[in-house]
Amino acid sequence: MCGIIGYLGKGNAIDIVLRGLKRLEYRGYDSAGVAFFNGGDFEIRRCKGKIRDLEALIQVSLNSNLAVGHTRWATHGVPADHNAHPHCSDSVVLVHNGIIENYLVLKEELTSLGYQFTSETDTEVIVHLIEHFHRDMPLEEAVREATGRLHGAFALVVVSRKTPDMMVGVRKDSPLVMGISEDGYFLASDVPAFLEWTRRVVFLEDSEMAVVTPDGYRIVTFDGREVHRSPTTVDWTASMADKGGYRHYMLKEIHEQPSSIANTLRGRIDLSRMAVNPGEFMLPDGLLTSINRVFIVACGTSWHAGLVGKYMIESLCRIPVEVDLASEFRYRRSLISRGDLFVVITQSGETADTLAAQREAKRQGAFTLSICNVIGSSSAREADAVFYLHSGPEIGVASTKAFTSQLVALYLFSLLMAEARGQIDSSLRRQMLQDVMGIPEKVEGVLKRESEIEEMARRYSNSKDFLYLGRGILYPVALEGALKLKEISYIHAEGYPAGEMKHGPIALIDEQMPTVFLVQAGELRRKVFSNIEEVTARGGRVIVFKSEDVRDPIPSAEHIFEVPRTNEFLEPVLMAVPLQLLAYYIGVRKGYDVDQPRNLAKSVTVE
Ligand code: F6R
Helix, strand or coil, X not given: CCEEEEEEECCCHHHHHHHHHXXXXXXXXXXXXXXXXXXXXXXXXXXXXXXXXXXXXXXCCCCCCEXXXXXXXXXXXXXXXXXXXXXXXXXXXXXXXXXECCHHHHHHHHHHCXXXXXXXXXXXXXXXXXXXXXXXXXXXXXXXXXXXXXXEEEEEEEEECCCCCCEEEEEECCCCEEEECCCEEEEECCHHHHCCCCCEEEECCCXXXXXXXXXXXXXXXXXXXXXXXXXXXXXXXXXXXXCCCCCCHHHHHHHCHHHHHHHHHCCCEECCCCEECHHHHCCCCCHHHXXXXXXXXXXXXXXXXXXXXXXXXXXXXXXXXXXXXXXXXXXXXXXXXXXXXXXXXXXXXXXXXXHHHHHHHHHCCCEEEEEECCCCCHHHHHCCEEEECCCCCCCCCCCCHHHHHHHHHHHHHHHHHHHHCCCCCHHHHHHHHHHHXXXXXXXXXXXXXXXXXHHHHHHHCCCCEEEEEECHHHHHHHHHHHHHHHHHHCCEEEEEEHHHHHHCHHHHCCCCCEEEEEECCCCHHHHHHHHHHHHHHCCCEEEEEEECCCCCCCCCCCEEEEECCCCCCCHHHHHHHHHHHHHHHHHHHCCCCCCCCCCXXXXXXXX
16 A cells, blocks of 8 residues: 655656655555656655655755656565665666565566566566566557556556656556646546646546656557546645644544535435435435345444444334445355345545455445545445545545544435335434534534543543443444544554443453443433443543433543534434544654554555
């Protein structure tokens, strides 16, 4: 998982590529490198570390019309200068995102032909392979020949010393998009890399190449067929993809939630009927009434959203829902059929396991719906239907605003299906839509009390372990709270259904360990109160996040944070926000880089 960028044009290619790399740093950040044409040859600078370490090696004032850059998240070979990209052979220079599965076989073959390897990366086989073909053929053909020999996932930007006014982009199971500005062309892993210069974009499909010269570009398939695809204009702005005055992207994205949720809702509700607009989910007529079962498949935070979705859909639509982790689903001999609706939830739309699960479901005949944030991503393009979150680019590695938008998307979906299946009367539907329309303001209200959470973080940041407990629809939110904390602060945290506490986790409780309880109104709250008593009886420390509706006194809690009243299906949205803030402030207090936590990458495009 890496970020790649190439630029060819009249601008300062070195500066453009470095700036683009900073936007891509969320994809990987253990090493970085650029190669630029200096008028006579390509110069390469690369190093272990962050983009700022790379900058120290480069004179940005140098003039160049063509440069490629890379920010790395190691898969083959430790983070080290010699493993950093770009990699080069005699004439070929390239950057790669993905994994070459047959690299060992190719390495053996190329070594026997006399090619020498200087890194432990899988990427180096690509550069020598292209070089091999490029001896007798132009770059475009050499790249085509070489890609025919590669197994795995790869997005590439390739340049050659023989034709230094050309770059070739390749896309196979790893994302690559082309940007077109007045002054030049960009090839990059993601749109924010070039948003500062252009919003005109051409999304490459799998098994396509873009051949770019100063005179224009051509898109051709791996088998040489020309493709005509007009650019589209994305509605993201450069400022949406920068920190906007916040200390970290994560904090900015947490604070964006009133507007990102509003964007997810925008246009989705028919206000005259007070009903979800059926067209927004792009589902064929009759599908929602004919299906027998819903599958939801995702990874990580998106999986937690899926678990919340199960509570919503089963309660409101009375249809069975199975939720699975994509990495499990794809290798299980799952029983899925034509009568099933297969929903994948993915912020990036590029998560390898999620995509594989989606393809498997499609192969087995299920109708696939992708709930996705990134426009034109692989999941969105391959699904039978897409619901875009429209929550804007999420740069912080830990997912925050995409999660709450996913919850809202699933809520809308449940209401649409409940209506289609005659499971909800119009007055409840109206009320529930009013409730969701009020959520942005309520999130705003929670954010205004950020200082309470900061104080909580101060008190607990030295804890070594945390337990997060919730019941029912708040159980997946407990999982999410624990995941956020461990990702950002490296504190061990476990999420559990509160009812399971006695079946094991209670053994962990001592005077040091904080237990975070999530409590909503309803009869089950009393059972959670019993759990709270059990924790305090063992000297444990209790923090409670509860709905305003819960009026009972909770004397044994050290902290109580109240979220505004809403209906039970929307409480996960309001609870998620303070849990995100808690993880954030603890991570910051511990001095960690919360936007780029160790070992993590934003978009997990490899298994
Ligand atoms: C956690 C996080 C990850 C992602 C997961 C799936 O903060 O960001 O757990 O949720 O990698 O990513 P997407 O949603 O892009 O498929």
